[in-house]
Amino acid sequence: MTENDLLYTLALQHVPNIGDITAKRLISHCGTAEAVLKEKKQNLLKIDGIGSLVLKDFFKTDHLKAAEKEMDFIKSNDIKVSYFMEESYPEKLKHCIDGPILLFQSGHINLKQQHIISIVGARKITTSGIAFCESLVETLAPYNPIIVSGFAYGTDITAHKAAIKYNLQTIGCLAHGLNQVYPKVHKKYMVDMEKNGGFFTDFWSSDTFDRNNFLKRNRIIAGLSEATIVIESAEKGGSLVTADIANSYNRDVFAVPGRTTDTQSMGCNNLIKHQKAHMLTTSLDVPYMLNWQLKEDKKPAIQKQLFVELDPIEKIIYAYLKENEKQQLDVIAIHCKMPIFKAASVLLNMELKGVIRPLPGKLFEVV
CATH class of the missing domain: 1.10.10.10 (Winged helix-like DNA-binding domain superfamily/Winged helix DNA-binding domain)
Incomplete structure (x- = not known):
């Protein structure tokens, strides 16, 4: 997209009360984000689902000013931006109704002709959970999948590290802008991740860090992938939200079962019990259920x-x-x-x- 298109799309993204679903509806009706922002109010109100509350702060001038500032950040940090209607935008994410209209990227990510799976789970992962996660990535390595996770403590960083160990692409989906690192202790892994993979986010550099961002981020983790694997989870947790989102996208979900007395297995056991996930007892279940084929040289x-x-x-x-x-x-x-x-x-x-x-x-x- 041109710089002008990006500027107006950022400005539209900055408008309060307009999320990705509404933004897509407006762009679909008007053609471009610039056309949306220059359209008359009475015409916008004729669009299905667009009411006066949505347009409350729509015509303020500060949206373009904020977009210009974010444009400067994008340019100065060599950040790649994918627009939801472009070929460079992740194919599977295009089919998610609430996928971001803009996706910001750092590193060297290549999604073409690749299997993509997400691995999520408890932040306080157990020793057996770590062992299973590492074994899973090692077993899947001949299929050359991209490993997606959230770059957080526990399961996330275990999956990323295992991917790096076995020379697989790995993508961290962040709950903040690309000007931050959270948790800071994981900064030491960024160089290795960006060499063969990198980071995705739909948050701006000016967005404040908030715990609710993690839940919003989870839709990208689920949307990028053909399957989401939950290694461990308590009865409630963010990984279960990711699994629910993946189910809503009609993607496969796998969960590793555990003993009924294990706190960190309750979430996984419930997913399996309620038929929201395939039971994952061996790493080889994944390529079989997803019908992956090994290349001849592998x-x-x-x-x-x-x-x-x-x-x-x-x-x-x-x-x-x-x-x-x-x-x-x-x-x-x-x-x-x-x-x-x-x-x-x-x-x-x-x-x-x-x-x-x-x-x-x-x-x-x-x-």
Whole structure:
């Protein structure tokens, strides 16, 4: 977008009582943010959902002045801005009704032809939660996903650090402008994140830091991704809000179950109990449920004596597929006498070993 377009879009964003949904409605009707701000009041009032309360402070001159100041900040800090109608704007976020009209970015983020998942959870993550999160990222690394989180304490920074360790892109969605770092102790991770990934926010440099910003930020975490994974959560928490938002976007949600007596598992257990999330018992559940495929150069080489490397359960499935050729998951589970979730996990492990391959229609066959 041109500097003039950005200026007027920032000015529209600055108007009180106009959120992203209303702004999109106005732009859709008038064509551009400049046309919206130059339109007569009586014409704006004819637009569905636009009333006098929305337009209360609409025509004040300070909106353009504030936009000019933010423009100076954007230019001087080499910040990339994505407009919701541009190709550079994240594709999945385009389908979210309340996605930001402007998204500010730092770093080197490349979203093209990439799997994107969000990992969220408790700030006071347990040792087992850390271990599961790190194992999850390590297992998913061959699929080269982008790991999205909120750059906060606990689960967020654990996910970001694991992504950096395994050379994956990682994106931190911030609840403040790009002139701040919160928490300050995480500043030491920013350089590594921006080398292969970076940060997104829809907050201005002039926005005051507020706890409510975190809830608003969560819609970007959920909206960017094809799936949101909740590692741990108490009965109430911000990660559950992210999961609810992801569900409202018709995205997949996964939750790691825990013992009923574990405080940090109550939120995850409730998500599963109320069928708001898939139960995540092994990292391999994620690529299976999302139908991810490994690229040829990432697949393990098939060895002649691979059969001896299979465990007893894998041998049962291998023998069944060898005899019956292509079969669907539920059929395999029934004939091999095991739950579907267990069969899915075993099949994925066998795929990674290179002894079977998935086919369209959730069919599997021996290689």
